[in-house]
Amino acid sequence: MGEVRVFGIQAGILLIVSPTSSQLSAHVRSQQDHLDRWLYFLKEKYGLSDVQSGLETVDSKTYAVTAGSINKLAVVSARACVECAAMAFKN
Numbered sequence: 001m002g003e004v005r006v007f008g009i010q011a012g013i014l015l016i017v018s019p020t021s022s023q024l025s026a027h028v029r030s031q032q033d034h035l036d037r038w039l040y041f042l043k044e045k046y047g048l049s050d051v052q053s054g055l056e057t058v059d060s061k062t063y064a065v066t067a068g069s070i071n072k073l074a075v076v077s078a079r080a081c082v083e084c085a086a087m088a089f090k091n
Contacts (some may be wrong), residue, residue, distance in 0.1 A: 004074050005035060011081060012038035019088045042070055042080060 012034030015021060021029070025044060031037035048068025056065045070076055 004077065007074070007077060008038040009034045011077060012036070012041075015041055015084070018084060020084060023087075038077070039070070042073075042076055043068075045080060046070070046076055 012031070015024060015028070015037055024041065028037055028041045028044060031040055049071045051066060051068035053064065053066045056063050
C-alpha cells in the first residue's frame with residue numbers, strides 16, 4: 001500500500017491545483033489531508049463496494065455508521081487521474 005499511499009497524496013494535492021478544482025464538491029475541497037481528499041473524491045466519483053451499515057456507541061450516544069471499500073484502488077486511481085487530466089485539457 002506504500003506506493004498507492006504516496007500516489008494518493010500526490011493526486012490529492014493535484015486535485016486542488018488542477019484547472020477543474022472548482023468542480024469538486026465542498027466536502028472534497030474541505031479535506032485538509034491530501035490522501036483523504038483523494039479517497040473522498042474517488043468515493044464520490046465511483047462509489048464504494050462492500051458497503052455495510054451499523055451502529056456505533058460513543059460516550060453513551062449511538063450513531064449510524066457506514067463503511068465500504070474501493071476495490072482495485074490503484075487501478076481506479078489511475079483511471080481517475082487520466083480522466084481528470086483529460087478534463088483539464090478541455091478547459
